Amino acid sequence: MIVVTGGAGFIGSNIVKGLNERGIDDILIVDNLKNSEKHRNLNALYFNDYIDKDDFLHQLDMLKKDNIEAIFHEGACSDTLELDGKYMMHNNYEYTKILFEFSMANNIRFFYASSASVYGSGERGFTEDGEREYPLNIYAFSKFLFDRYIGRVLDKIPSQVVGLRYFNVYGPQENHKGRMASVVFKFHNQINMENKMTLFKGSENFLRDFVYVDDVVNVNLFFFDNPELKGIFNCGTSKAESFLRIAEIMKGMYDNPAIEFVDFPKELTGKYQTFTQSDNRKLENAGYKDAFHTLEAGIGKYVEILKKSNGYYLFNRRK
Secondary structure (H helix, E strand, C coil): CEEEECCCCHHHHHHHHHHHCCCCCCEEEEECCCCHHHHHHCCCCCCCEEEEHHHHHHCHHHHHHHCCCEEEECCCCCCCCCCCHHHHHHHHHHHHHHHHHHHHHCCCEEEEEEEHHHHCCCCCCCCCCHHHCCCCCHHHHHHHHHHHHHHHHHHHCCCCEEEEEECEEECCCCHHHHHHCCHHHHHHHHHHHHCEEEEECCHHHCEECEEEHHHHHHHHHHHHHCCCCCEEEEECCCCCEEHHHHHHHHHCCCCCCEEEEECCCHHHCCCCCCECCCCCHHHHHCCCCCCCCCHHHHHHHHHHHHHHHCCCCCCCCCC
């Protein structure tokens, strides 16, 4: 059995889809459906069972008999504007430690979602070492602290553990993310409602590494296929693109929507990454050779799904 936490979420549901496409459906989904709309992320997926994230922790001892092969831990509070540090650390850090320790005690392979936000402003670069890391918010700190925890124990554990520092991921099944949804999803909705896209002033100078979710799934499954590999790795395209470039690409995919600019919000000052660009040398040295989607190709795939089904998978290939 494979466990996917956050399996009803954005990246988690895409990982389940990727497993399904390999013929794997002996999957336990772990999530929180307080936002009941997230069920739509599960409609096209194949899996054996679902359990609430809190109940899952209470049943870990019972699950030992279920022959768990791997845990993909994608569940977390991903709201970078969340100010409740106690909640964030309990949900993102303590919960992850419990699952990791359970995995290592039972020889279960453990793959978890880290974040490029650990690099902060990025002034020190984006290579996977402690000298580059300086989180700017409590979400980033929760990821940073668990990465540090893994760094201390990595050489002492026999089982596989892999942390992936996701850069700006976009793609289907992110509808529930609200203000944390990708700019592509937000632009699509703005175009449908007002036939325009709104950007912060200076967006031509705000450069991020935007990575299509299919590539994130492929990187996860690469490590799943190579159980001898472990460590913390960047997961991005290694290319920095502007928010304005996204708007320009999408403008040609719709009925010529307008592009408008608004003032940069004061509450984001000092908490906003104006530049990210994955350094993929460690990932490539591990043997990952697949090409990442270009921005045009990734947006093109996503916009097609947005127009057809508002960003949800309606069907899923299954071997």
